[in-house]
Amino acid sequence: MLSLIKVEWLKLRKYKAFWWMLAIAIITYPSINIFFRGIYGTVTDRKGVEGEVFKGLIGNPFAFPEVWHSVAYFSSWLLVVPSLLIIMIITNEYTYKTNKQNIIDGWSRSEFILSKLYDVLVISTIISIVYIIITVVFGIRYSSEFQITRWDEQIKYVFLFFLQTFAQLTIAFFVGFILKRSFIALGVFIFYLIVVEPILGSIFKYYFKLPALANFLPLEISDKLIPPAAFLGKFNKEAYEQSLADINMHILYTCLLTAAVWFLCIRIYKKRDL
Secondary structure (H helix, E strand, O other), X not given: OXXXXXXXXXHHOOOHHHHHHHHHHHHHHXXXXXXXXXXXXXXXXXXXXXXXXXXXXXXXXXXXOOHHHHHHHHHHOOOHHHHHHHHHHHHHHHHOOHHHHHHHOOOOHHHHHHHHHHHHHHHHHHHHHHHHHHHHHHHHHHOOHHHHOOOOOOOHHHHHHHHHHHHHHHHHHHHHHHHOOHHHHHHHHHHHHHXXXXXXXXXXXXXXXXXXXXXXXXXXXXXXXXXXXHHHHOOOHHHHHHHHHOHHHHHHHHHHHHHHHHHHHHHHHXXXXX
């Protein structure tokens, strides 16, 4: 395992585009949460009844313990950014034929896929650490003394955010792995994310009247791990409570789909011409 990680590090350490993309991915996460906290502050800091009513209606989504959920929800909107990084990593293997060189140097085909699995794990871990830092900073900054004592009540979202990140980066890896060409893979992934899956979800919901099927689209499965933040759930409490109840099932579905994708990658790569 360590030898595979070392080789991956040697591939990436002097690759400037990788570091630029990673930096962009890291910067976007605090940025989007600062943006939404700014909106919240603008509304709640108003003098008079209006600000107080708004505070009473939605509470403080950026204080403990709710901040774990809120930051995870807003951050999940940006998983496309590290997904593009993963696509770049795998397609570069084909562009520069380093995958072929690895096999010539004695790697098995399974070891090559395993090395890419480590890449996805490392990027997922980095993104999750960024999420934890943002959450802790926001929580300490905007919580009362009593709220801080409840800091760990929703810490489960650390695991859920990591799993969602890893699952969606796995889908991105699969697209790059299948298509091999960076520009094509990036285009297909973004088009599927923005256009295809939302349209398919709408067709299942409104044309076939089977909304449950929309929850089993590849990206939607892991999206359900992190429901909308609690203050949004107040507008439809029944749907929000159901989304919370469904989390455990979607943990299972996400794990099964993710394992199936990696297994499929190994099977394909063993039969694919280099």
